[in-house]
Amino acid sequence: TGMWETDDYSTRSSLGAAVVATWDLSTRKLKVADIQRAIANFKKYRPYYYEDYYPLTGIIDTQSDSIWLAYQMHRPSDNSGIVVAFRRQNAPDAEYTVRLGGLTPDASYTLVDCDTQAETVRSGRELTEGLTLRLDNPKSSLLIKYRKN
Numbered sequence: 001t002g003m004w005e006t007d008d009y010s011t012r013s014s015l016g017a018a019v020v021a022t023w024d025l026s027t028r029k030l031k032v033a034d035i036q037r038a039i040a041n042f043k044k045y046r047p048y049y050y051e052d053y054y055p056l057t058g059i060i061d062t063q064s065d066s067i068w069l070a071y072q073m074h075r076p077s078d079n080s081g082i083v084v085a086f087r088r089q090n091a092p093d094a095e096y097t098v099r100l101g102g103l104t105p106d107a108s109y110t111l112v113d114c115d116t117q118a119e120t121v122r123s124g125r126e127l128t129e130g131l132t133l134r135l136d137n138p139k140s141s142l143l144i145k146y147r148k149n
Contacts, residue, residue, distance in 0.1 A: 002014065006034035009141045012141045013141075023035060048074075048081060052076060069088065072102075078147075099127075101128070104148065109149065111145070111146045114143040
């Protein structure tokens with residue numbers, strides 16, 4: 001996956017087991033600190049891309065600018081995972097509800113919003129019945145990390 005920019009939306013769009021940094025370093029547009037942050041985030045989340053994948057918004061019409069796109073990477077090896085979501089530029093709704101997979105219904109999970117560091121605790125059953133994601137601005141993203149308690 002090519003990583004062209006260093007903002008959260010762009011770098012989260014490029015997360016995976018591998019990444020190709022395609023930054024034009026000859027311009028003054030990019031800052032070294034932003035590049036370092038993008039690489040650190042890639043390294044932090046890369047391990048999640050080696051285990052279970054759940055498409056949370058389906059697999060049809062994933063290229064549209066008027067949708068939410070969300071997926072879950074779940075690690076059965078340590079009972080943790082991430083949810084990555086994008087509100088595309090023409091998506092009208094600020095909220096979207098997803099159903100997580102691979103969780104133990106009777107267990108509790110701590111969720112951390114990686115942008116605000118806000119923590120919540122929910123049961124596996126609640127998360128499989130529906131987790132409402134909120135992005136107030138079009139063309140924005142979120143990343144939630146979770147772990148079984």
